[in-house]
Amino acid sequence: MSRYFSKDHEWIAIDGDTGTVGITDYAQGQLGDITFVELPAVGQAVKKGDSVSVVDSVKAASDVYTPVSGEVTDANPALADAPELVNADAETSGWLFRVKLADAGELGDLMDEAAYKDYVDGL
Structure with missing residues (x-):
């Protein structure tokens, strides 16, 4: 599974033509204790x-900005009752939504993990 990062501190993990999106561990650390997450509607074009x-x-x-265009196929139901999952595990179980990619070429504008680490180190 390939993982990419945006300068806005979102990550996307690609599995086939679907991407799972969340905020990075860096972002959740900057925000502090998360109290609520508003998720996109399934079926929403982004x-x-x-x-x-x-x-x-x-x-x-x-x-939270979507790093790719497409259609939302899923939103993390666990976050309704436990938004703190984003703090506890931002880059795995604290994912926000899944999107079916409209154009995989858009991934070329994102950073890989090493480039993102360098980016954050420079902030």
């Missing part, structure tokens, strides 16, 4: 760069 989700924390509300 365009790369659109704000499709909101993560509320004790510090701030933060938009």
Whole structure:
């Protein structure tokens, strides 16, 4: 499974033509304790760069931007009752939504894990 990262601190893990999207561990650390997650609707068409989700924390509300275009196929139901999963495990069980990719070529604009680490180290 390939994993890519955006400069807005989203990650996407690709499995076939579907991507699982969440915020990075760095992002959840910056936000602090997450209190609520607003997820996109299943079936919603999204365009790369659109704000499709909101993560509320004790510090701030933060938009989550989709790193690719496509159709939302799933939203993480566990986050309704346990938004703190994003804090505990941002890059696995704290995923936000899944999207069927409209154009896999859009992944070329994202960073791999090493490039993202370098990016964060420079912040």
